[in-house]
Amino acid sequence: MGQTIKFTIDGTEVNGRPGQTIMEAADEAGVYIPRLCYLKELTPHGSCRVCTVIVNGRPQTACTQPIADGMTVENNTPELLEHRKNLVDMLFVEGNHFCMFCEKSGNCELQAMAYRLGILAPKYPFMFPTCEVDASHPDIFIDRNRCILCGRCVQASKDLDGKHVFDFVGRGVHKKIAVDAEAKLVDTDADVRDKAAEVCPVGAILKKHIGFSVPIGKRLYDQKPIGSEIEEKKMTKVKS
Amino acid sequence: MSDENLKRIVIEPVTRVEGHGKVSLLLDEQNCVKQARLHIVEFRGFERFIQGRPYWEIPVTVSRLCGICPVSHHLAAAKAMDRIVGGEKLTPTAEKVRRLMHYGQMFQSHALHFFHLCSPDLLFGFDADPAIRNVIGVAERFPELAVQAVMMRKYGQEAIRITAGKKIHGTGAIPGGVNKNVSIEERDFLLKDLDQMIKWSRSAVQIAKDYTVKHLNEIKDFGSFESNHLGFVREDGAMDLYHGNLRALDAEGNVIFDQVDYQNYLDYIAEEVKPWSYMKFPFIKSIGPEKGWYRVGPLARVNICDFIDTPEAEKERKEFKALTKGKPNNITMAYHWTRMIEVLHSIEKIKELLHDRDLQGTDLVVKGKRRDETVGLIEAPRGTLFHHYRVNKDDQIEMANLIVSTTNNNEPMNAAVRKVAQDHLSGKPEITEGLLNHIEVAIRAYDPCLSCATHALGQMPLEVSLYDHAGNLVDRKVKS
Structure with missing residues (x-):
């Protein structure tokens, strides 16, 4: 039997194991902490800040903060909800997100997060940046209009595919996802079977020719809000 | 002067x-x-801002051109993209699901056009007080008719929802086919109210016919003028609202061209630009811009077809044609009568389709040899709709030309206003x-x-x- 670490999330006791982050322990306990850049298979880096929680009175990203005995975590508070809404709101206005004709609609984590947080329309002014599309690869399409700079593709290419197809270039509002080539994705060793082609939370990196093949009603977030799959674990535990 | x-x-x-x-x-x-x-x-600029977008996105993007008949744009673009992926010979299930979507669209859009938008003028008179000459006035004075209007529109919208996923701006048609079939439960849901819809469609034709015949003297010259008529018909000359070949007749019913493959529409149709309108003026090339303009839509479609392949609508077509002794009808207000004949035709077609087990098939998409440039046409509620695209080797739209129904009817509407x-x-x-x-x-x-x-x-x-x-x-x- 390993050691059990006891801490609380919003006043409810949670049991975790040594080495777990708040996010991992919360997921196992069926407590959903909103997130965008986090993906279980990748090393967390806390870049989107959506998973920010209050740990013993101080803000920390739940995906990177290890748990500790007696830790007090605030997750579902009005103040944090407001912060998360603002963060997601800014992601929308910093890009060109036209959900109405985006093929990722219904399967998009950003859109689903906005619905879950109750964002009906952005409150900040749209920036309408000029972004490049890279359609050069026969099987993969990059639409930087929708990129939220989560870095999943960068990490997946390096850590899961053993390649280095993607990386960031530029700083601040000029930061963008780039490919490891002089010009286009087609000049890289990217392959449609790469994990990097599957991990994008939005519609920025897509597999070509299959858009809209899943009908409305059958898409990932058509029936249940994002995070339901985690919260259902708690329901199952309560029932059992 | x-x-x-x-x-x-x-x-x-x-x-x-x-x-x-x-x-x-x-x-x-x-x-x-x-x-x-x-x-x-x-100015909307769809033709420009879809440039650079991937071809499979276009049927969904361009459907945003309209909230009344998005299905028409959705299907016209999908038909073009079918050819891009070499999948124009759809599976029976895909074609029938699309047709059900289209007839549902035709049914709801025509019901909206006639009952919600035009019936106040016909029921209260053109000079009636605008405070009552509106859809609310119709609901107060003719409540049964208002309920019929709402329920007919709803029915068509349900057919769209079942086939496209949403009542407005769905995603059902994809290049080479559809993304879903129609389940037994969905079919039975539509069958439940079908008989009522057929009865209401018959009465809608009757209302439009009675109005036209009763007011013939006052409307025969109202905004009326002689014109050419254009649309597409099936190979046997039947009305077909989903697919066919182009046919154009002059005001007397003489053939200008017939059974033209619409992939070659540019050999027959050109567009003129005038400085005072953003909308272009299409015309038949062989006649020229001055006299080559034409009507499209229900009046043109009933005028140009040899027959309608559903019995009740065909009976109504014959009665309509008898009014002009078989020649094309050039009365602008006759659009309403023909619009309701198409409502009846659409519901008859929906009935046929709902009893076809192909709707429950699972073979949904077909693809073949890739093309770079194609045209997709459909008979939209307001008339023939042209979508013309060129796609580059990276699968991006390079060129788009959309001639929508309203554009086709641009000069006729100007002529009607003048008259x-x-x-x-x-x-x-x-x-x-x-x-x-x-x-x-x-x-x-x-x-x-x-x-x-x-x-x-x-x-x-x-x-x-x-x-x-x-x-x-x-x-x-x-x-x-």
Whole structure:
């Protein structure tokens, strides 16, 4: 039997194991902490800040903060909800997100997060940046209009595919996802079977020719809000 | 007489027409109409901003051109993209699911056009008080008719929801097929109210027919004029609203061209640009811009087809044709009658489809040899809709040309405005709301949609301007 670490999330006791982050322990306990850049298979880096929680009175990203005995975590508070809404709101206005004709609609984590947080329309002014599309690869399409700079593709290419197809270039509002080539994705060793082609939370990196093949009603977030799959674990535990 | 001595009256916007139109009438000192123009002042630019987008996105993107008939744009683009992926020979299930979507669209859009937008003019008279001459007035005075209108529209919308996933702006058609079939439960849901819809469709034809026959003397010249008629028909000459070959007849019914593969439409159709409107003016090349313009839509379709392949609509077509002894009917207000004949045809087709087990098939998509440039056509509620695309080797749209139904009817609508203005406004010392509405009635006979034709960025302020015979602005009303 390993050691059990006891801490609380919003006043409810949670049991975790040594080495777990708040996010991992919360997921196992069926407590959903909103997130965008986090993906279980990748090393967390806390870049989107959506998973920010209050740990013993101080803000920390739940995906990177290890748990500790007696830790007090605030997750579902009005103040944090407001912060998360603002963060997601800014992601929308910093890009060109036209959900109405985006093929990722219904399967998009950003859109689903906005619905879950109750964002009906952005409150900040749209920036309408000029972004490049890279359609050069026969099987993969990059639409930087929708990129939220989560870095999943960068990490997946390096850590899961053993390649280095993607990386960031530029700083601040000029930061963008780039490919490891002089010009286009087609000049890289990217392959449609790469994990990097599957991990994008939005519609920025897509597999070509299959858009809209899943009908409305059958898409990932058509029936249940994002995070339901985690919260259902708690329901199952309560029932059992 | 120089234009300096003319008075300009601007009617803006055209109410109960989706989008913004502006009618300007140039009067002389005797208040006689010298010139009448329907301006389309919105600019949408879809043809430009879809450039660079991937081809499989286009059927969903362009459906946003319209909230009344998005299915038409969705299907026209999908038909074009079918050819891009070499999948134009759809599986039986895919074609029938799309047809069900299309007939559902035709049914709901025609019901909206006739009952919600046009029936107030027909039921209360063109000069009736605008406070009652609207859909609320219809609901108060003719509640059963209003319920029928709402339920018919709802039925068509349900057929769209079942086939496209949503009632408005769905995603059902994808390049080479569809993304879903129709389940037994969904079929039975539509079958439940089918008989009622057929009965209401029969009565809708009767209302439009009775109105036309009863008021024939007053409407036969109302905004009417001789024109060519264009649309597509099946290879055997039957009306087909989903697929066919182009046929054009002149005002007397003589064939201008027939069974033309619409992939070659540019050999037969050209577009003229005029400086005072964002909307182009299409015409038949062999006749030229001056006399080569044509009508499209229900009137043109009933005029050009040899028969309708559903029994009740065919019986109504024969009765309609008898009015003009088999020749094309050129009465603008006859659009309503033919629109309701198409409603009956659509519900008969829906009945056929709902009893076809192919709807439950699972073979949904087919693909073949890739193409770079294609045309997709469909008979939309308001008329023939052309979508023409070129796709580059990276699967991005390189060129798009959309000739929407309203654009095809541009010159006919201008002709109707001219005719009505000359007949009803000339010499009158006062321009009343009822008189101005005569113009709107004529436009609405063709089309409640103007915005889609210029593909509209934002809301424009409403403006009514009045100029005296010397060209001086004497009044302007602005509503933001």
